[in-house]
Structure formats: structure tokens, C-alpha cells
Amino acid sequence: MARAEAPEQAQDPTAAASAATEVPPELVAQSLGEWLRAWLTRIRSGDSGVLPVILALLIATHKVSASGDVPLWVVLAAHSAIAAGTLTGGWRVVHTLGSRITKLQPHGGVAAESAAAATIFFVTAHGIPVSTTHTITGSIVGVGSTQSVSAVRWGLAGNIVWAWVLTIPCSAFMAGLAWWLARLAL
Helix, strand or coil: CCCCCCCCCCCCHHHHHHHHCCCCHHHHHHHHHHHHHHHHHHHHHHHHHHHHHHHHHHHHCCCCCCCCCCCHHHHHHHHHHHHHHHHHHHHHHHHHHHHHHCCCCHHHHHHHHHHHHHHHHHHHHCCCCCCHHHHHHHHHHHHHHHHCHHHCCHHHHHHHHHHHHHHHHHHHHHHHHHHHHHHHHC
16 A cells, blocks of 8 residues: 655745744843843942952052042953853852742842842942842842742751851951961961
């Protein structure tokens, strides 16, 4: 018995691929909004964290004057350092915070990033040093707790807080130990 062959249909492989990868316009707008808020958060992070360190090193090595305005290239270097850090590993931290402390939906991510950016802009404008990571973590916990108190993994959040609390005294101890060992050796 002869098998009937189906007529060949001409299919455009690029049309099928583009139909499968079309992204709804609302997701594109939301993603662009998240990128903008993340960029704003990192800009202020560079101003309050990395910029003073780079500037202090440049002043100490007499590359820039201690008096006067901060050169634009120093500001751009600080922002580039923050961007490079975020691209090479910081995204893992954000991913962990957004998926392990609580499950964030896209609108929750937008809310957390917006709250963090607004907080960082406010405190930096008032000269208050702040950790971007702490601010974003607090925003994520805040968004997660609006879903329900049980939506937040409080044990993990508590471990993160303990790590923050212990960082300063442990770093101070290690610096003192390094100073003492260097003094003995010299």
C-alpha cells in the first residue's frame, strides 16, 4: 500500500524563530525600567563608595590636587569600576537576593530597585554614607514582606545581617593583626 506524501510546505526558518522569541511590549518597557533604576542605583553607589577611595588614592600619590573640584575622569573611573564589578559578579548577589530571600516577581523587582535608588539618592544628597547592598537587601525584604511575612526567608536574612554586623569588628581585628605582624617584621 502506497503511503500518501504530504505536500511540501515552504517554511521560513527565521519567521518561526522570530515568532518564538517575540517579547511582549510591556515586558520590554518593564525591563528598560529595571535597567534605568539599576543604573541610577549604581551611579549613586559609585559616588558614595568607590569615588572617595579612588580620590584618596589619587591625592595620596599626588595625581590630583586635594583642593578644588573632583575631575570628571575620576568620577567616570569610579562609575566604571562599579559597572565592571556589577557585570562581573554583582549580578550574582542581586540574583541571590531576588530569588533566595524571597521570590520576586518583575513588579516586585521594580519596586525594590526604585525604593533602593530613592533611598540611596536621598542619603547621598545629605552626605550620609550608605551601603548599596544593604539598601537593596532591605528593599527586597520589604517587598517580600508585603506579600506575606512567611514569603521572606528570615533565617537567611538574619544570616546576612549577622555577616554585616561581624564584618567591621572582624576587619578591624585582621587589620590590627596585620599591623602588629608588620611592626614585628620591620
